[in-house]
């Protein structure tokens with residue numbers, strides 16, 4: 360176990376109907392808020408009206424900032440920052456999936472500085488502060504509700520880049536599992552895959568291999584996630600399944616699983632972000648395609664850990680059998696497992712790898728050749 364310093368300042372309010380407490384939670388942080396949300400789901404489900412009522416009855420003035428895209432873009436972040444400034448807003452409230460939450464964090468940090476907010480993502484600037492962020496997630500997947508990460512794309516350059524700031528942890532996140540009952544099956548499955556990836560990347564990729572508590576924590580969480588998915592995917596209206604899924608996805612990327620592992624390479628996310636930026640495919644779908652390929656490649660270098668995963672998590676013997684079982688689990692849920700299912704062919708592989716090189720110097724631990732080898736295993 361490596362030394363680590365863990366602090367997570369996000370207050371979690373979890374439970375059925377808890378989104379009615381949004382106004383009260385926001386009003387403790389300010390009397391005006393930018394309401395950040397996606398394209399149409401919160402209006403279709405009536406949540407937009409209920410949130411506005413809750414805010415109004417708590418005396419919070421709001422300005423709408425809807426239209427956040429899956430794979431949110433920096434031009435829309437800039438528009439949000441302009442609204443915050445023009446209306447002198449005090450809080451940024453996200454109601455939606457990871458895209459709305461990430462965009463809210465980018466707006467909150469961008470509103471606190473004079474320079475263009477894209478510089479946070481290129482690494483030229485670090486956020487020095489941020490407006491308080493409150494989130495009401497409507498989709499269990501990214502864990503953005505309890506971490507300081509945010510990922511934004513630039514449609515002009517085709518780059519999708521992530522950053523982290525301790526200033527961007529939400530002050531409060533309200534997890535109301537009922538809000539996720541309307542998530543379509545495809546997005547539900549993407550959430551399972553993304554959650555798995557957040558546990559798996561540090562489990563295999565963290566520099567520290569001798570961390571038995573972290574191993575058991577990750578393995579237990581993976582098993583609980585599979586059980587939850589087996590319950591939820593055939594019955595998406597199951598409240599218990601939705602509640603378990605919500606907490607699994609939040610815990611998976613709140614930092615507890617990653618602590619003591621040292622830096623992981625996050626190779627699957629690196630490749631998935633490149634594919635997402637080039638194709639606009641959903642983050643979870645890109646990961647479902649990349650992970651079995653990367654695991655087969657990485658198992659050649661760290662066979663013991665992949666044997667352990669096969670035995671303890673997938674209940675089979677042998678690294679490659681474990682990976683095959685995982686791929687089967689993804690495809691049985693309806694996730695894509697080949698690049699072809701995302702509309703990509705072998706000739707697209709160099710483009711995906713080169714796009715990574717534009718944001719990750721040298722292509723991280725894989726390098727360009729390694730990326731090409733992994734992607735070939737994903738065909």
Ligand code: NZQ
Pocket residue numbers: 396397398399400401427428429430431455456457458459461497498499500501502503506508509510538539540541542543546549553612628642643
């Ligand atoms: O846009 P609307 O109309 O709201 O519809 C959304 C969108 O089409 C829909 N949706 C969300 N909640 C719903 C719902 N539909 C019906 N009922 C509901 N309750 O779902 C679609 C996808 O939403 P999105 O927010 O894009 O999905 P997700 O939560 O998977 O977020 C993906 C983004 O998060 C980033 C990804 O790269 C991607 O840009 N990530 C953020 C991370 C973080 N901050 O820690 C880590 C992740 O690894 C990831 O990179």
Ligand code: ZN
Pocket residue numbers: 501553556557628642
């Ligand atoms: Zn992810």
